[in-house]
Structure formats: structure tokens, C-alpha cells
Amino acid sequence: MKLLVNFSRKKGGKPIIAQVVRDTGVLINVERAVIDSSEGEALIDVPDDQCRLVSDSMISLGANVRILEHGITVNESECIDCGACISICPREVFSLDPAWKLQLAEEKCVLCGKCIEACPHQALALPL
């Protein structure tokens, strides 16, 4: 399960992800992170059954946590199955099936948003 974690980095603050890994013993896979001097946002992947544990632990350390149920969404009525998105996505989420129809491996998506502007038909959007 993917979690989107937002946290502020006050002076002297502890590295929150490392701390949660230590406290909970859960191995966290960081898929994407943007961290500057005052705040950070990380997209992490954790085993489904330990999602609550990790999320509670993050919240207790002052982070905002959102559980992301979905990856990128395709508007089927706009998509024309060109495949322009395929070579743009760094995680190989998109592919064409033998009938040349677009297929999605949604679970691989890290919601980076790179594919959105590459779609000529404005068929791609991040989930709300």
C-alpha cells in the first residue's frame, strides 16, 4: 500500500522515516521524495498489513499521512490507445496489449505526474 507522507523539518528534528523504520521494524520503500530545508513529502510503499502501524507511527511524530488507493487514472472516453505515455513513464506503468489497447499496471505508479502532459488527448489525471 502506498502512503503519501508530509512532514516539516524543524531544526534538530529527527529523520522521521528512519525513526519509523526503527520504531516499527517495518521496511519502508521510499518511491519518491521531495525534501527541502523546511519540509518534505515522500511517497512510501509498505506491506498492506503493516500500513496502519506505519501510518500511526508517522502521525505520532507529527507527519500528515494519506493512504493512496489508486495510481494514475485514464479517462477511457478520451484515450485513443496511441501509447505516447508509454515511453515517458519512468515506472513502466503503461503498455499495449496484443490488440494494441492501452494497459495499466496501476500498482507500479508513483504518482510523479510526468505522463500527464505527454498525453495528447488529456486522458490522464492524478487521483483526487
Added chain:
Amino acid sequence: MHKSIDQINERIRDGTVRVVTAEEMPAIVAELGEEGALKEVDVVTTGTFGAMCSSGAFLNFGHAEPPIRMERIWLNNVEAYGGLAAVDTYIGATQQSDTLEEQYGGAHVIEDLVAGKSVELRASSRGTDCYPRRTINTDLLLENFNQAIMCNPRNAYQRYNAATNSTDRLLRTYMGVLLPHCGNVSFSGAGTLNPLSNDPKLRLIGSGVPIFLCGAQGMVIGEGTQHSPAGGYGTLMVTGNLKEMSQDYLRAATMSGYGVTLYVGLGIPLPVLDLDVVRATAVRDEDITVDVMDYGVPSRNRPALRKVTYAELRSGIVELNGEEVRSSSLSSFRKARQVAEELKHWIERGSMQLALPTRPIDAIKSAKPMHQSQKGPRVLDIMDRKVVSIGENEEIKTAAKKLLKGDTNHLPVINGDNVLVGIVTTFDVSKAVVNPGKAHLVKDIMKTKVITTTADEAVDIAVQKLEQHNISALPVVDSGHHVIAILTAMDLGKLFGGRWLK
């Protein structure tokens, strides 16, 4: 053996015609042999579905009361051509909305009309004795037009070069988003299903030939603009009734950072008259080659990195400089197939008969580049030859003095051989003066990644460099990387009152 067009039409009428798509044909020829395929197959249908920027429609509004001779015309805020007298216009696919810019354009107006949506007409006129009205505003549906005729000057490219990008910047082009460092290859075209690739000698495709155009029965007018069959880049001018078209085969699109375009579904049925037709329609993706062009070079003569077949492009992986690069298509092969299949059904059902060209299309000409009687301005026309540079081992103080004396904010830095090695700006020097750290020499504070230009580079290209890198000066270097001049934003002001700057 030879079949006549009349024999084939006879079979269409009596329902015994054998139609296959151009994708199915190679296997049939391989199985039955050329003679066998000629006996077996009467018609090969082709199809393509991709971005065809050079598209649009003629619209006739009928007369208002009191009547108006429209001079400037907008449909949903997209300007349409007003030079066709009174109540006609041409709406071009790539024209962008005055308000929504690349989010909405002529292609969207056309798609909205086909989808049954209403479109707002706004027009103005000087007013004349015979046409007194000066403005008009009205909402229109496709059915309200007397004529709505799609007429596309350049469609159905025989093939199209693939694109990649060697620069370190992401590029937004009509070939889609191109990742930096040749991070992807983008291509377009239906390959084995493409109409002209199945008739490269243009024996069957010519004026008057019936076609599938966006779901309607349309027609080839003749050669398209930029038609260049000599190198395998033929194009067609086509027409069809917008009122009979379907959104399934006509879609507006926006190439991000580039602009609006129209995706057109186009297919041509080819009568299998003789062995030459059999051979031509047996063409496979493997047989059709294009160049992979480097769109990082902003010139008409982009370097071709290698040749590649549609089979390789469609596999999803192309080898470039020894590396595997992912390739993806802008056009839809699935939709191209649907076009060819739909056309096949039309012919099997007897709703379309075939015809040979009433006039042939030139099969050997090549398109010429633009004749430019006036060369655009080059860097040497406006660059400042009184450039002040500084040695890398000079003290920062010296740089400060030079900056103060000359009216410049940029000092190119050179080494002992007079070769450009860096650049310092007033900002870099002031920073070093205010915070005197360990830095004493120019080379300690200079930027070593210098964006440069050359004397014969077009000013437009230099301007793009300034904008892309958000800088205000470019050292002008010769082939030995010696600084011969500098080009600043101020020099650009010399051109037509600064028209070159956005």
C-alpha cells in the same frame, strides 16, 4: 491475370467480393503466392489514425437578417478565416483559442460540432450598402450549417521520421514530449496499414478516389502539400462531409507546449488489379524505414541518428548509440486497424464502390525547402564586438574594476591560450566582494558551464538560448572557442525595436 475495376465493382454489387486489410495481406501473399493472392483478394483496405495538423473545414452559415459580410470570425473564440466573402469561412485545426490558448483550438471546434455540441459564432464587419450588419452572435449546431466540408491540405503522410532529443532539456514538440539525453523515441504512422505505403507508385490513389475520412465517405482531391514521394514522403489532400463524420475517428488533441492538432482517421481501399498491386500491398512494418531525427538540433537539417523500421519502432525498444531506448507512438495502431476494418465492412456490404484516379498524382517529385530571398538576421549583425574579457588567474578585484568601467554585466573568462573557460557576472563578483571567503581569483568564482553562440547562428536561435537558460548574455565564439564578441539582451533591442524579445 488481370482484374478490371469493373469486375471488382461487379463483385461488390453481387456480394462476392473478397476484402482483406493491408495488415492481413502479407500473410495471404506468403501463403498463396502472388498469383494465388491476386486470384483470392479483390480489395485491400488501408487505414491510419494520427495527428494531422494540416486539417480543417469549410463552413457556410447562410445569410442573417439584416445580412452581414463577415470579415473577422470566431467560433468558440477560435479565429477562422474571414477572406472568403459574406458567410463562408475556413476553420483550421491548429488555430488556438484567444482565451484558452493551447487547451482549445480549431480541432476542438470541429470535434465539438461533430459531437453534436453547439458552437458560438461571433463575427464583425465594416458594413456595406449591400451588407449593412456589423456584428453577429449566435449559437450553432452542425445541422445549422448549409455546408460543413472537411478539406485537409496535407494528410496521410506515407511515413514520418521518428524523433529523439540529445540535449539535456526536456523538449515539447509536435512529436510529443521528448525526454533529455535521448531518453525516448517518439514516432507516428500506421506502417503496414498506411495507404500510400501500400501504393508507393501512386497507381491506384489519385484524384476522385473514394476514401474513409473520419467515418464519412470522402474523396482524394489530389496531391497534398509538401508531397514528396521521391523520398517516400507522399501526402494527400482529401475532403469529406463533416456532417457524416464520427467522433470515433476524429479527435482534437493538444501537444503540450506545442499546440493544438486534429487526429484524423483515414483509409483508402485499393483494388487488386494485378501482380504489381499484390506486391505493393504485401508491404510489412519490417519493410518501411524512417530516420530517427535529433530534435535537439533546432534546424531544418536535423541530424539523423540512424535508420529504423516500423517493426522495430513498434516493438517498444529502439537501439540508439548502443543503448536500448523506449519508443512509443503518437498515432494509434488500434484505431488504424478499426479504420481498415470499417472500410472493409463498407465494401463487403456494398456501400462503397471503388474508382480509379480521374487524374494521377505525381509519384516522383520532391518538396523543396523555402526560397528565402531575405536571410533572417544572424548574430554577427547585432553582436557587440567590443567585448571585455578577463583572465582566469586575475584577481576578483580586477574583475570588479572591469565591470565598473565597461557598461557590461558579463565578463567572459579566458585561459592563457585565449580560450573561453568560464563567465562571471556583476552578481558573482559583488557576492565575492561582500562575502570575502577563500576566493581570490576569477577562476574561483566563475561559472564554467557557459552557453555560447556563434557569429553565423540565427538570432532566433540565440534568443531561444537566452530564454531557455534564463540568462542575459551569450559570448560569441569562433571555431577555436575564442571569444570574438558578446550578444546581450540589449543588442537584441537593435532589431526592430526589440521585436525579437517576448
